Amino acid sequence: MFEIINIGDSFVSVNFKEKKINLFEISKQLEKSNIKEIENIVCSNSSIGIEYDSDRTNFKIINDKINNYLQSLKINSKKKKTKIWTIPICYDKEFALDIEKISQSTDLSKSSIIKIHLNQVYKVNMIGFIPGFVYMKTLNDQLKISRKKNPRLTVPEGSIGIADNMCGIYNIQSPGGWNIIGRTPLSFFSIYNSPPIKIKPEDEIKFKKINKKEFFKILYEK
Amino acid sequence: MKNNYIKFLSSGTLTTIQDLKRKGYKKYGIPESGPLDKKSSMYANFLVGNPLKNEVIETTFKGPKIKFYFNCYIGITGAESNIKVNNRKININKTISIFKNDILDIGNIINGNRNYIAVNGQFDINPAFGSLSTYEKILIGGIKGKKCKKNDVIYINKSNKVPFKVISETLIKKYDKKNYTIRIIKGPEWNILTKDDKNNLLKNKYKINSQSDRMGIRLIGKEMKMKKLLDFESCHVFRGVVQCPKNGKPIILMNDCQTTGGYPRIAIIAKKDIDLLSQINPNKTISFKIITLEESENLISYSIRKEKKLLI
Numbered sequence: 214m215f216e217i218i219n220i221g222d223s224f225v226s227v228n229f230k231e232k233k234i235n236l237f238e239i240s241k242q243l244e245k246s247n248i249k250e251i252e253n254i255v256c257s258n259s260s261i262g263i264e265y266d267s268d269r270t271n272f273k274i275i276n277d278k279i280n281n282y283l284q285s286l287k288i289n290s291k292k293k294k295t296k297i298w299t300i301p302i303c304y305d306k307e308f309a310l311d312i313e314k315i316s317q318s319t320d321l322s323k324s325s326i327i328k329i330h331l332n333q334v335y336k337v338n339m340i341g342f343i344p345g346f347v348y349m350k351t352l353n354d355q356l357k358i359s360r361k362k363n364p365r366l367t368v369p370e371g372s373i374g375i376a377d378n379m380c381g382i383y384n385i386q387s388p389g390g391w392n393i394i395g396r397t398p399l400s401f402f403s404i405y406n407s408p409p410i411k412i413k414p415e416d417e418i419k420f421k422k423i424n425k426k427e428f429f430k431i432l433y434e435k
Numbered sequence: 436m437k438n439n440y441i442k443f444l445s446s447g448t449l450t451t452i453q454d455l456k457r458k459g460y461k462k463y464g465i466p467e468s469g470p471l472d473k474k475s476s477m478y479a480n481f482l483v484g485n486p487l488k489n490e491v492i493e494t495t496f497k498g499p500k501i502k503f504y505f506n507c508y509i510g511i512t513g514a515e516s517n518i519k520v521n522n523r524k525i526n527i528n529k530t531i532s533i534f535k536n537d538i539l540d541i542g543n544i545i546n547g548n549r550n551y552i553a554v555n556g557q558f559d560i561n562p563a564f565g566s567l568s569t570y571e572k573i574l575i576g577g578i579k580g581k582k583c584k585k586n587d588v589i590y591i592n593k594s595n596k597v598p599f600k601v602i603s604e605t606l607i608k609k610y611d612k613k614n615y616t617i618r619i620i621k622g623p624e625w626n627i628l629t630k631d632d633k634n635n636l637l638k639n640k641y642k643i644n645s646q647s648d649r650m651g652i653r654l655i656g657k658e659m660k661m662k663k664l665l666d667f668e669s670c671h672v673f674r675g676v677v678q679c680p681k682n683g684k685p686i687i688l689m690n691d692c693q694t695t696g697g698y699p700r701i702a703i704i705a706k707k708d709i710d711l712l713s714q715i716n717p718n719k720t721i722s723f724k725i726i727t728l729e730e731s732e733n734l735i736s737y738s739i740r741k742e743k744k745l746l747i
Binding site for chain 1: 693
């Protein structure tokens with residue numbers, strides 16, 4: 214059902230072949246496993262990455278520990294109730310920094326792009342890259358576009374971008390190479406919250422279109 | 436306690452507070468940060484009797500001038516630099532007594548990139564995500580989330596007197612060579628490299644780009660051509676991963692790196708050699724040598740055994 218492979222001398226990737234498994238649930242279980250040498254557990258597309266303290270153990274030992282623990286878990290593919298987030302997005306040209314480029318590359322009008330983007334329910338794939346960045350799948354094939362050749366030096370906080378078959382939210386200002394399609398006035402990441410971001414892998418995201426006036430209203434009220 | 440503080444009279448090139456305690460937050464995209472040269476930071480703490488993962492001041496290139504307002508002990512490790520206390524040159528890698536009003540001056544680097552300064556006791560700073568490590572991107576750790584600057588003050592909860600210690604010569608690395616051999620383990624996407632790429636990577640020397648930072652070390656040298664890549668999905672990356680963007684110029688990811696990345700991971704630096712790598716000056720060169728996982732694990736356990744014998 215899964216295989217554990219080493220990436221270097223301090224990291225393993227647990228790869229699952231079964232697509233229906235809720236990886237996030239398994240990664241949460243792994244956090245409770247009390248395998249002391251584990252330092253970080255990161256859930257991604259089809260694998261769980263585990264960083265371990267190789268000063269205290271080695272691959273063979275950690276592999277056995279993780280393997281035994283996962284075997285002891287009852288891994289069922291039954292879905293738990295997923296949380297659904299509705300996120301307001303403004304597609305005004307002030308925020309949709311790359312909509313012209315997306316329009317040229319996809320041969321779609323701006324209004325079609327927006328319609329297609331809104332029409333999809335996305336599933337959170339992983340949190341990562343930079344603090345609080347949300348990776349979501351799956352973008353409609355019609356909007357498929359590669360990352361920008363020259364990444365922007367600053368992408369404003371709240372920007373929502375698309376790249377390949379994914380949609381992503383920049384919850385902090387950062388450099389970045391995704392094509393920006395709009396912006397949300399809400400922020401989902403704060404160092405003062407615990408956890409700092411509540412959106413988690415396997416959650417579902419829907420977007421709700423708002424205009425500029427509504428954008429600023431929400432921004433100032435938050 | 437009220438008078439137990441230090442003050443930065445100058446900031447140095449890039450001076451930050453770092454420790455080895457930010458674990459378990461990568462799932463939110465928050466990197467581990469921490470000292471780039473982990474062993475040196477642990478040795479600095481050893482010299483003043485602190486737990487080895489405690490906070491240190493990490494300096495980069497030219498260091499800061501720091502005034503002490505109380506008697507204490509400090510440990511300095513890392514690069515070979517012009518270091519003075521009250522204008523008198525001192526040797527590092529041993530416990531140093533500091534008296535009220537002493538001024539520590541971490542001057543220019545001779546060999547290496549970074550020095551580590553530990554003080555006996557704890558910095559009176561609130562941890563963020565389990566750690567005092569500075570990560571400016573979201574303003575956490577350190578002094579208000581930022582690098583140290585002139586007039587910054589750190590209060591210290593001083594611990595008791597500590598016995599004088601030295602770091603054994605055999606544990607101290609020298610950074611004066613022109614070229615270093617860095618050992619690597621093949622990465623998951625090793626075979627994205629063409630036969631020529633593999634040859635080029637292993638037979639040529641690479642220069643460290645001066646634009647390297649706490650996120651990554653950029654290399655200058657023979658570029659990788661790579662086989663044509665199909666869509667490559669973002670995947671796990673971490674300290675020590677050698678990733679290769681489309682431009683063919685390898686980047687070695689370091690402590691402040693992103694938690695996932697969209698480029699092939701052609702190799703992973705052997706853990707034993709990452710600390711050394713962080714100390715190699717820009718414009719010096721490195722060459723790569725492939726080793727197996729087992730060989731790398733042997734290097735780790737050998738150095739742990741050596742430390743157990745020598746760090747007492």
